[in-house]
Amino acid sequence: MRLSARTRVAGAPVNYGIYQTATAPVGPDDLLAALADDGYTGVDSGPIGYLGTDATLPHRLERAGIALAGGWVDLRYADPAGFAEDLGSLDAALDVFTAARGDDPRFTPRPTLACPANPARMARPGLPTDPATALPDAAWPDFAARVQQAADRCRDRGLEPVFHYHLGTDVESAAEADRLLALTDLSICLDTGHLALAGGDPVAAVRRWAGRIGQVHLKDADLAAHARVRAAGGGLTDVVAAGGFCALGRGDVDLSGVLAGLDDTGYTGWLVIEQDSPANGHDLDRIRADQHANLRWLEKALR
Numbered sequence: 001m002r003l004s005a006r007t008r009v010a011g012a013p014v015n016y017g018i019y020q021t022a023t024a025p026v027g028p029d030d031l032l033a034a035l036a037d038d039g040y041t042g043v044d045s046g047p048i049g050y051l052g053t054d055a056t057l058p059h060r061l062e063r064a065g066i067a068l069a070g071g072w073v074d075l076r077y078a079d080p081a082g083f084a085e086d087l088g089s090l091d092a093a094l095d096v097f098t099a100a101r102g103d104d105p106r107f108t109p110r111p112t113l114a115c116p117a118n119p120a121r122m123a124r125p126g127l128p129t130d131p132a133t134a135l136p137d138a139a140w141p142d143f144a145a146r147v148q149q150a151a152d153r154c155r156d157r158g159l160e161p162v163f164h165y166h167l168g169t170d171v172e173s174a175a176e177a178d179r180l181l182a183l184t185d186l187s188i189c190l191d192t193g194h195l196a197l198a199g200g201d202p203v204a205a206v207r208r209w210a211g212r213i214g215q216v217h218l219k220d221a222d223l224a225a226h227a228r229v230r231a232a233g234g235g236l237t238d239v240v241a242a243g244g245f246c247a248l249g250r251g252d253v254d255l256s257g258v259l260a261g262l263d264d265t266g267y268t269g270w271l272v273i274e275q276d277s278p279a280n281g282h283d284l285d286r287i288r289a290d291q292h293a294n295l296r297w298l299e300k301a302l303r
Contacts, residue, residue: 003263004302008107009295010069010272011035012217013046016287017277021050025280028052032064038292039299042107044272045071048092054099061100068100069270070110070162070215077115077146078139078170090150094157101158106268110215111154111161112189113147115169122168125236126226127199135170143170144183151186162214164189167197168236174200178208187212192253193219193245193274197226203254206261213267218258218298219274220251237279245276247290248297259301273298 016031018024026034028051035043043066045051051068052060061068073093076082090111097109120133135143147163154161163186165177174195177188190213192202206213225242229235234242248255273294277287 001259001263001302003259003267006106006266006268007271008041008067008069009298010042010044010067010270011038011040011291011295012044012272012274013050014044015273015275015277015291016284017280017282018046018050019279021047023280024050025284028060029064032060032066034288034291036064036066038295040066040273040295042067042069042270042272044069044112044274045093045096045109048073048089048096054095057096058100067102067107068097068109069107069272070112071097072112072114072164074114074116074169075146075150077143077150078135080142080146083146087150087153090153094154094159097159098157107270108159110189110270111159112164112215113150113154113161113186114164114166115171117168118170121170121172122237123235124230125167125172125239126197126230129173129198135176140179140183144180147180147186148184151184160187160214162187162189164191164217165194165198166191167194167239173198174205181209181212187214189215189217190258191217191219191274192255192258193217193221193251193276196221196223196253197239197244203257203261206258206265210265213262213265215270215272216262216267217272217274218248218255219276220246220248220253220255222246222250223252240276241278245274247275248273248294256301271298
């Protein structure tokens, strides 16, 4: 598969249940060492600051032999005043990303723009979607204009952003991602697991978004686990705790079809393996075993 020569593979702190710097169950040096031992060559930043600041991060990554693939930055696009306040956080993240830019433009860190949690959608993530929780039609032009403003701010720093649709946010489904793409010039972060649990088809999305995919989060999903949680009235945190995002090859996402589509459409860039784990991690030994197995699964699939 030609894709293997055009991509590098990264891990992510979220795989270890790291969503906040203050409660991380494993330190950054230990996480990077585990990734390096397994053979990963990159890492997503996780919460900005977890891996270090613009002054400390480059040295930490260099010691581990790991490059920075990008990282999540959410801004309140639906709230003009909140968005203006959040631009400072975006600038702080861009300071980190530019400090760890690297020397190959194909693999510079991707600022991963996203929406913050929408409480109503966090409580009922994915299909069936309640229309009452959707962004109103009249709000979309201004919403998209602020997304475009954030993207342009990234480009002013020499970084090419992507937008990450995500369960529990204002841009959750493939249709909502399509709408945002039509209103902006951004590329998308293809997250296979979130798309599947939102009722989308990741293989079809690769074809439809060909040329607009700037980052890939390879994630498997257990549709039955998601359905059980939804039927019991659970939210996104419960989906994660129930194993809604399982190890690669153990769920319902046609990951081989996704990789074949990325190969055919000429995708070049990072493949970030993600397997969202419960906050603070419940079983670090199992998590480490899963991340080792995830990379082995991908290596075999790319061959």
